[in-house]
Amino acid sequence: MTAERTEIHIAFEALELLLKEIFIHNGVSCSTADILAANCAGCERDGAISHGIFRIPGYLASLKTGWVDGHAVAEVSSVSPSFIRIDARNGFAQAALAAAAKDIDTAVARTGIAVVATRNSHHFSALWPDVEPFARRGLLAITFVNGLANVVPHGGHTPVYGTNPVAFATPIAGADPLVVDQATSVMANGEVRLHALANRPLPPGTGVDRAGNPSTDPHQVLEGGALNTFGGYKGSSIALMVELMAGALTGGQLSFENDFGDCIGAQTPKAGQLLIVIDPDRGGNFGFSRRVALLCDRLREAGQERLPGKRRYESRLNASQLGIPILEEDLRYLETLADHNAFVS
Amino acid sequence: MTAERTEIHIAFEALELLLKEIFIHNGVSCSTADILAANCAGCERDGAISHGIFRIPGYLASLKTGWVDGHAVAEVSSVSPSFIRIDARNGFAQAALAAAAKDIDTAVARTGIAVVATRNSHHFSALWPDVEPFARRGLLAITFVNGLANVVPHGGHTPVYGTNPVAFATPIAGADPLVVDQATSVMANGEVRLHALANRPLPPGTGVDRAGNPSTDPHQVLEGGALNTFGGYKGSSIALMVELMAGALTGGQLSFENDFGDCIGAQTPKAGQLLIVIDPDRGGNFGFSRRVALLCDRLREAGQERLPGKRRYESRLNASQLGIPILEEDLRYLETLADHNAFVS
Numbered sequence: 001m002t003a004e005r006t007e008i009h010i011a012f013e014a015l016e017l018l019l020k021e022i023f024i025h026n027g028v029s030c031s032t033a034d035i036l037a038a039n040c041a042g043c044e045r046d047g048a049i050s051h052g053i054f055r056i057p058g059y060l061a062s063l064k065t066g067w068v069d070g071h072a073v074a075e076v077s078s079v080s081p082s083f084i085r086i087d088a089r090n091g092f093a094q095a096a097l098a099a100a101a102k103d104i105d106t107a108v109a110r111t112g113i114a115v116v117a118t119r120n121s122h123h124f125s126a127l128w129p130d131v132e133p134f135a136r137r138g139l140l141a142i143t144f145v146n147g148l149a150n151v152v153p154h155g156g157h158t159p160v161y162g163t164n165p166v167a168f169a170t171p172i173a174g175a176d177p178l179v180v181d182q183a184t185s186v187m188a189n190g191e192v193r194l195h196a197l198a199n200r201p202l203p204p205g206t207g208v209d210r211a212g213n214p215s216t217d218p219h220q221v222l223e224g225g226a227l228n229t230f231g232g233y234k235g236s237s238i239a240l241m242v243e244l245m246a247g248a249l250t251g252g253q254l255s256f257e258n259d260f261g262d263c264i265g266a267q268t269p270k271a272g273q274l275l276i277v278i279d280p281d282r283g284g285n286f287g288f289s290r291r292v293a294l295l296c297d298r299l300r301e302a303g304q305e306r307l308p309g310k311r312r313y314e315s316r317l318n319a320s321q322l323g324i325p326i327l328e329e330d331l332r333y334l335e336t337l338a339d340h341n342a343f344v345s
Numbered sequence: 346m347t348a349e350r351t352e353i354h355i356a357f358e359a360l361e362l363l364l365k366e367i368f369i370h371n372g373v374s375c376s377t378a379d380i381l382a383a384n385c386a387g388c389e390r391d392g393a394i395s396h397g398i399f400r401i402p403g404y405l406a407s408l409k410t411g412w413v414d415g416h417a418v419a420e421v422s423s424v425s426p427s428f429i430r431i432d433a434r435n436g437f438a439q440a441a442l443a444a445a446a447k448d449i450d451t452a453v454a455r456t457g458i459a460v461v462a463t464r465n466s467h468h469f470s471a472l473w474p475d476v477e478p479f480a481r482r483g484l485l486a487i488t489f490v491n492g493l494a495n496v497v498p499h500g501g502h503t504p505v506y507g508t509n510p511v512a513f514a515t516p517i518a519g520a521d522p523l524v525v526d527q528a529t530s531v532m533a534n535g536e537v538r539l540h541a542l543a544n545r546p547l548p549p550g551t552g553v554d555r556a557g558n559p560s561t562d563p564h565q566v567l568e569g570g571a572l573n574t575f576g577g578y579k580g581s582s583i584a585l586m587v588e589l590m591a592g593a594l595t596g597g598q599l600s601f602e603n604d605f606g607d608c609i610g611a612q613t614p615k616a617g618q619l620l621i622v623i624d625p626d627r628g629g630n631f632g633f634s635r636r637v638a639l640l641c642d643r644l645r646e647a648g649q650e651r652l653p654g655k656r657r658y659e660s661r662l663n664a665s666q667l668g669i670p671i672l673e674e675d676l677r678y679l680e681t682l683a684d685h686n687a688f689v690s
Binding site: 077080083152155157159166170230235237238240250254276280283285298303306 | 487502505527580639649653
C-alpha cells in the first residue's frame with residue numbers, strides 16, 4: 001500500500017506521450033489525440049488536477065459508449081470576415097478549435113476580431129488552455145462553455161445550467177499573461193468529484209441534494225443533487241449569459257438538453273463554446289499590455305496577493321524543473337490503459 | 346411638509362422634455378440633451394431610480410465645473426469592418442454611442458458583429474438602455490463600463506475598480522427582451538447613495554470604511570470607504586475583466602486614474618465602454634430567440650421567479666398607464682433647474 005501511494009515525477013513530454021497512446025488506443029484520431037494529450041498533461045502540470053489525468057476515465061467512458069466521436073472532423077465555416085462557425089460533429093471542442101486556428105488568425109489579422117461559435121462539441125477540460133496561447137501573442141481572448149445541467153439558478157430548485165465557466169486572457173507587458181478561468185457555479189464539478197473521492201465535505205452553500213435542500217455531502221450533490229451558482233443572483237445571471245452565448249448563440253445544445261440515453265457512464269457534456277479574440281492594439285490603442293501591467297501593479301498595491309493564474313504558473317515552473325508529481329499507482333493505471341485498452345467502465 | 350412629499354404622476358414625454366431643458370440650460374448641446382433626457386427619464390420610468398432624476402445634480406455638477414463637455418462631438422473611426430473605435434472627447438458615452446449608430450448597423454449587417462470601443466467618455470447612467478434596443482431588433486448585445494475607483498478587489502484594502510457593471514440583452518421569441526444589468530460590486534453606487542440619503546444601513550458585506558474595515562454605514566462607504574466586489578474572488582475577477590475591457594482595451598482611463606482636481610463636486614466618471622453586438626442568426630443559426638424562450642421557460646419551471654429585467658418592464662407598463670410617479674417637491678426642483686439655471690453645487 002505504501003509503495004502504491006508513492007509520489008513520483010514524470011516529465012511533461014512523457015505524460016503527454018502516454019496520454020496520447022491512451023487516447024489513440026481508445027478510439028481517438030491521431031491529430032485529436034495529440035491535442036487532448038497536450039491539454040490534459042498541461043492541466044496536470046499546472047496543478048489543475050481536476051482537469052488532469054483524473055478525467056481520463058470520463059473521456060474513455062464517453063468514447064467507449066459512442067457518446068463522443070474521437071474521429072470527428074470539425075466543419076469550419078467563415079460566415080463573415082470576423083465570424084466563424086464550427087460544427088464539431090460530436091467531437092471534442094479542442095480539436096474543433098484547432099481546426100479553425102488559421103481562420104481565427106486570418107479574421108484577427110484582417111478585422112482585429114474573431115468570434116468563434118462552436119456547436120455539437122464536447123468540452124471536458126479546463127478553459128484556460130483555449131485562451132492563454134492568444135494572450136501570449138498579444139491578443140485578448142474570452143470564452144464561454146456550457147455543459148451538463150448540474151447547477152440550479154438562484155432561487156430555483158432544479159438544475160438548468162452547467163458549471164458554465166468563463167475564461168479570459170490578456171497579455172501583460174513583461175510578464176506571463178493574465179489568465180482567469182472560473183466556473184459560474186460555487187465550485188467546479190471536478191472539484192466536487194475530488195471531494196467525493198476523498199469523502200471530504202463541501203463548504204456550506206456549495207450545493208443542494210436531490211430534493212433541493214442544502215447539502216455539504218459531495219456524493220449527494222453529484223448523485224441527483226446540484227451546485228449553486230456563485231455570488232447569488234448576480235452570479236446566476238452570469239451563468240445565464242454563458243448558457244446563452246455558449247449554448248444558444250452557437251446553435252449548440254442547452255445544458256439541460258444533454259441526455260446520455262444508452263451511453264451509460266459517459267461523462268463529457270455535449271454543448272457549445274463561444275470564443276472571442278480581439279487585437280487590443282487594433283485602431284491605434286498601442287500599449288495595451290503596459291496598461292494591463294499598470295492595473296496589475298495597482299491590484300498588488302491594493303492588497304490582492306495572488307493575481308488569477310499565478311498558482312498555475314508556479315506549478316508549471318516546478319514541473320519544468322522537477323517533473324510533474326503523480327502517484328505511482330496512477331501512472332501504472334494509465335500504462336494499462338495505453339498498453340491493453342483495458343478500461344472497464 | 347405633507348404637501349411637499351406628495352407623489353404625483355408625470356407623463357414620460359413631459360419628464361423627458363423637462364430634463365432636456367435642464368440639460369440644455371446647463372451646457373449640453375441639443376442633440377446630446379435629447380439623448381440624456383430620454384435615457385434619464387427612461388430610468389425613472391422603469392423604476393431604476395438610482396439612475397433617474399436622482400442623478401441630475403451629479404450631471405450638472407460635472408457640467409458646471411467643466412469636468413465633462415456637454416457639447417463634445419464624438420470622433421467615430423471604423424478601424425475594421427467589425428471594429429469601431431470612438432473618442433468621446435470627454436463627452437457623454439450615450440452621445441458617443443449614438444454617433445456610431447450607423448457604423449454599428451453597417452458592421453453587424455456586413456459581418457454579423459460589431460465591437461465598439463469608446464474612450465474618454467462619461468457613463469453616468471444605467472447600462473440597460475444601451476443594449477435593450479439591439480435586442481429589440483433581434484441582436485445580442487453585451488457591454489462593460491468602468492468608472493470611479495470605489496470598489497476593493499477581493500482580499501484587498503484599497504479601491505481599484507469602479508462598480509464596473511456588465512449588461513447584456515437578447516431577444517426572446519414572443520416576449521420583451523431578456524436584459525441583465527448589474528454592477529460587479531455587491532451593490533451599485535447609486536443604491537448606496539440612496540441608502541445614505543435615507544440614513545439606511547447597508548447589508549453586512551457590502552463595503553468597507555476608510556481604514557478598510559467592514560462597514561454597514563453608507564456614509565462611511567461613500568466618504569473614503571469602498572464597496573466590495575460581489576461573489577468573492579470570482580466576482581472580483583469579473584470586475585477585473587470589465588476594467589480590462591472597458592478601461593484598457595478601449596484606450597480609456599482606468600478607474601483609479603480619475604482625478605477630479607479642481608472640478609469640485611463633479612461626479613461623472615471619465616472612463617471607457619466596450620460594446621459587442623452580435624447577430625445570433627448569422628451563419629445559419631436560425632431560431633436563436635426561440636431557443637432563448639425555451640431556456641427562460643426552463644428557468645421558470647426550475648423555480649426562478651423573476652427573470653432579469655422583469656421589474657423594469659412592470660414599472661414601464663405602469664408608467665405608460667398612470668404616468669411616472671415622482672415627488673412633487675422633486676418636480677418643482679427640476680423646474681427651477683430648467684427655468685432659471687439655478688443649480689448651486
